[in-house]
Amino acid sequence: MMEYEILGNSVQTWIISLLFVLGAFVVVKLISFLSRKFLEPLVRRTRTGVDDIVYYSLEPPLKFAVMLLGIWIAIHRLVYPDDLVKYVDNAYRILIVLDVTWVLARLSGALLQRYWGQKSDGHFQKMTPVVKRTVLVLVWIIGTVTALSNVGVDINALWGTLGIGGIAFALAAQDTVKNIFGAITIFTDKPFGIGDTINVNGMEGTVVDVGMRSTRILGYDRRITSYPNYKITDASIVNISSEPMRRVTVKLGLTYDTTARKMAEALDILRSLPAKVENVSRNPSDITAYFSEYADSSLNITFYYYIEKQGDILKAMSDMNMAILESFGEAGLEFAFPTRTLFVQQDGSECRTDGGPTAGR
Structure with a gap:
């Protein structure tokens, strides 16, 4: 029975491959248990914050890498067509690069949060979310391009292909680009910060978030209104808090x-x-x-x-x-209110009214 073949592989081979996947899953659970039981308390007791950042950045990608390794060993024990082997290897090259990118994204985000968000002055501290999102987008773009390059994709040809549709894309995304530059303008010009009460074209409220696309303002009616950043930068802004x-x-x-x-x-x-x-x-x-x-x-x-x-x-x-x-x-000062005086002729045939000054009686 163990020698019976399914899709070109014996039952025994399939079982051993599944055990590798199950073993990887068990190792991931063991890593979670040990880190939560021993490593995390140890990291929290240290005075430096570097080990906290490293621990935060490495744990989830490390567990993902263990699962990738177990699945990779399980798949390569099986017999399947050469074309499929090529696709599987390429997929793993992409996943490995993206896993490293994940580490770098978490590491850069944690460093920004700690050393920019907590130790910068008030205005830059409020703008931390925008800086963090911008850096994360750049890290993931670089990681994705590197992953595609590793599997033989011609990046120059890819950029050329994208360039052909760049004009159409630019026309469709011009508002998005304007919003991104609007966020940069808010950074540099500093017309307001998160938590400031502002008036934008007659709408008054408190700034709760400045994103890459829009600025969210909490009005006095407790409703949040999202304004595109480029409209914010083009509008007349009154910073009431200042x-x-x-x-x-x-x-x-x-x-x-x-x-x-x-x-x-x-x-x-x-x-x-x-x-x-x-x-x-x-x-x-x-x-x-x-x-x-x-x-x-x-x-x-x-x-x-x-x-x-x-x-x-x-x-x-x-x-x-x-x-x-x-x-x-x-x-004894009396406030006035609008009044009218009525004039009537003696024969009663004609009358007119005139506005006039009278006491508030």
Whole structure:
């Protein structure tokens, strides 16, 4: 029975080949057990971080290499056509190079994360994901080209073939290329970093990620919006997180029966209010209040003040508005609202309406 042939190989040969595959699987499990039980605790106890990076980079590719070795021995014990042998050997050459590339990709990613992401300054630290992705793409491109070259693929001819369709591909991928250069521009120009609150063409939110294709912004409605990088670089960007203070404009309208003395009193009240509201700048140069115009139904005042960086903007604005309302009420200053005056002729045959200044009654 053991000498019975299946596809040109005896049952005994098939069983031994399967045992090699099973043995490789057992070795992989043994490596996982030993590394988790002994090697990983030992690596964690050392002060240097180099051994952690090497351990992280080597373990999965090493287990994959063991499985490749077991399957390769099992396959080469079997008898099969020469053409198939060539294809199997070429496939293994590619897999071996890709396994080495996997090691280099994991090693470069871990090194970047540790020595760029943890030890660089704030801006470059926030940009670590983009740098890491770029390096990994380059490593895998080089590894793939090397693997194809090892199996006899003419790389120059391959590039020439790709060049024929390069124009069509470039037209199809022009937005992707623009997005990649947009990410590089964000790197170098540093208009914002991850965690900054920005305003892009009226959309305001917090930057949560900058990728090779898009920048993701978390809006105040807790929704994430992805903007293509090239649109970000072409847009007008306001970095709210970098502003030292936030200027607030308040327009007030008083009734037309407000006297000059009362108007002067209103302006004095506004100039004194920042000293009474928390997180509002008390610097006199940051406080502006002036009688701005005669409107249709009101005497208008324009008031500027600044909220300090550490302050809650919405709360400071609310506190200031409450202070204005209370102070004007105590001073007897009345706010105006739009009104119309009706004129009727004595015979009642014609009437007209005119907008005009009246008290807020």
